[in-house]
Amino acid sequence: MDKNMSISDKPTTLNSTDPSTNALSVHGSFVRALETSFPSTILFSEAERLLAKHMLTIALKNENVGYWSFFQTPYSVQRILLDQLVWPGFDNHSLAKKYLIKEKITDAIYQNGVEQIIILGGGYDIYGFHTSLNNDHVQVFELDKPGKMRNVKVTAMRDAWCYNSLSHFTGENQQDAYSFTLNDNYHLICCDMSTDNIKDKLTEYGFNSDKKTLVIAEGLAMHLNESASRQLLKKQLFPLLSVGSEILISYISSNTTTLIAHHLLSSRNEAYEFALSPKKIPLYAANLGYHLTGKMLASDLLKLANDDKNASLLTRNQTMPDGRGGESYFCFTKNIKSLDEIKSIELSPIDTIPIINDTVLRPDKSQNNIL
Ligand SMILES: C[S@@+](CC[C@H](N)C(=O)[O-])C[C@H]1O[C@@H](n2cnc3c(N)ncnc32)[C@H](O)[C@@H]1O
Secondary structure, three states: OOOOOHHOOOOOOOOOOOOHHHHHHHHHHHHHHHHHHHOHHHOHHHHHHHHHHHHHHHHHHOOOOOHHHOOOHHHHHHHHHHHHHOOOOHHHEEEEEEHHHHHHHHHHHHOOOOEEEEEEOOOOHHHHHHHHHHHOOOEEEEEOOOHHHHHHHHHHHHHHHHHOOHHHHOOOOEEEOOEEEOOOOOEEEEOOOOOOHHHHHHOOOOOOOOOEEEEEEEHHHHOOOHHHHHHHHHHHHHHHHHOOEEEEEEEEEOOOOHHHHHHHHOOOOOOOOOOOOHHHHHHHHOOOOOOOEEEOOHHHHHHHHOHHHHHHHHOOEEHHHHHHHEEEEEEEEOOOHHHHHHOOOOOOOOOHOOEEHHOOOOOOHHOOOOO
């Protein structure tokens, strides 16, 4: 493998996909919330805000003029439009879910002894990079489709060394046109979750099935069809993970969208394919071999971000009055060795499942860290 070879030196051999509109809108919303929401300065460090903003700037340089122009409008205008297009409280939801994920990763590493993190459909998320920088002993494997988005991300990470971490940059390997390893423990791997064999991809990068692992699937399941979603959890991840490993995964409760959102998503083949109501999750998880050990419903996320108005709209049935759904998070734990033991999994109604890690607003524990 060539060290430090530039992206343009490499021939493109993989089928490239357009950057994800969804990844851009989620990341843009996180940045807006970081820069404007009240709890953001308590929950996130300045370095995280700078890195997230930097990633957005690079992403927009590579976007079409329509998306670029949207992000030049005042935050208040962006927020009003996104609340109409996606769901009310979209920015608050993004802020809270990023905090939830950050906390889950920290707890997994420091309380559960996790040494490997797999991030499925990483988009422009910064927490794979953040985790790898702050935890040398943890291997982070981040999977997404090949394409320009991946190169945008690597470009942003390279420049990000200026955010306090220059001395920690140990170099970069490029495996193919869109796959990279940064700092020896952050692997950006091309993989289409609907068609590729995840185990083969991960093994190539040193994944060890005997080690306890945390899998993050943030905003992914709605983009896979029902069958691909099941296959991912049962056929691909179950045999790959050791007992005690966890999957933090999100589902939308309704795939209804506004016409404009549907048009924007469809133009990049990203229309929502799959939705699942929280009530159905306990049985769904059990049938795939997992215990449902935690939940964070969309309404809980909005409450976490102090957005009581939109939280109460969602509390009744987890969809907005116009049918648009929120995105809820669930923790699936692999507690059995073989799928033959599925029948031993006890089912509990969703109301009795505890909130993930009992997440509450906590001062940022990573202030002293590199990022
Ligand atoms: C809504 S975005 C979420 C991005 C990121 N997890 C976040 O929340 O900031 C969905 C991501 O899943 C990726 N994705 C969708 N379908 C995929 C597939 N079949 N294989 C790999 N990645 C996929 C998209 O490219 C995109 O980056």
